[in-house]
Amino acid sequence: AQRVTQPEKLLSVFKGAPVELKCNYSYSGSPELFWYVQYSRQRLQLLLRHISRESIKGFTADLNKGETSFHLKKPFAQEEDSAMYYCALLDNAGNMLTFGGGTRLMVKP
Amino acid sequence: NAGVTQTPKFQVLKTGQSMTLQCAQDMNHEYMSWYRQDPGMGLRLIHYSVGAGITDQGEVPNGYNVSRSTTEDFPLRLLSAAPSQTSVYFCASRILQRTPYNEQFFGPGTRLTVL
Numbered sequence: 704a705q706r707v708t709q710p711e712k713l714l715s716v717f718k719g720a721p722v723e724l725k726c727n728y729s730y731s732g733s734p735e736l737f738w739y740v741q742y743s744r745q746r747l748q749l750l751l752r753h754i755s756r757e758s759i760k761g762f763t764a765d766l767n768k769g770e771t772s773f774h775l776k777k778p779f780a781q782e783e784d785s786a787m788y789y790c791a792l793l794d795n796a797g798n799m800l801t802f803g804g805g806t807r808l809m810v811k812p
Numbered sequence: 813n814a815g816v817t818q819t820p821k822f823q824v825l826k827t828g829q830s831m832t833l834q835c836a837q838d839m840n841h842e843y844m845s846w847y848r849q850d851p852g853m854g855l856r857l858i859h860y861s862v863g864a865g866i867t868d869q870g871e872v873p874n875g876y877n878v879s880r881s882t883t884e885d886f887p888l889r890l891l892s893a894a895p896s897q898t899s900v901y902f903c904a905s906r907i908l909q910r911t912p913y914n915e916q917f918f919g920p921g922t923r924l925t926v927l
Contacts (some may be wrong), residue, residue, distance in 0.1 A: 734913075735914070746920050746921065747902065747918040749915045752913060789855065793914060795909065798862065798868070799860075799871075801871075802847075802854040802856070804852050805852075806856045
């Protein structure tokens with residue numbers, strides 16, 4: 704069975720500080736990993752995919768298969784980054800997108 | 813395009829009542845799914861469908877039924893509501909093929925309270 708773990712329920716940082724939201728997974732196959740974000744009063748939306756190796760809104764995430772991790776990082780947090788962040792894993796069959804428990808990021812001025 | 817729409821936005825039920833949460837999408841997506849969101853537990857998959865006439869169970873299917881008669885619609889039925897079903901429900905859709913570029917599109921959610 705696949706599992707996604709986000710160990711921190713709440714992460715509070717000051718504006719300008721670096722941010723790292725942790726995500727660990729367990730899956731026997733070849734995972735496709737994603738980060739989704741939910742801003743206040745908005746619907747859940749895709750932030751980034753591991754395959755793209757892109758930077759979205761200053762966020763990056765690297766898949767580390769040895770450590771089975773997909774941590775989300777940003778060097779300088781902004782107040783508008785305050786939101787709920789979910790790490791998600793898509794199974795080999797493409798039928799099950801499994802989410803972690805989520806981390807609420809609060810960026811204080 | 814409206815994307816993924818859900819109705820109602822809010823609902824209060826009494827234990828034992830039944831209701832249907834509606835979900836529709838206008839993106840011609842073959843894959844649709846229902847999640848429930850509970851604090852600290854993230855989103856958990858209830859049921860999913862890979863096309864009209866085809867549905868399957870997710871992680872937490874008990875107490876819920878689904879059907880998929882058209883590509884556009886994927887209603888979720890609670891036959892006999894229980895307080896444990898108090899949650900926020902999200903419908904989502906995407907293309908069927910598994911690719912690393914898959915993006916799942918979510919509806920705005922339905923907040924359900926069962927008394």
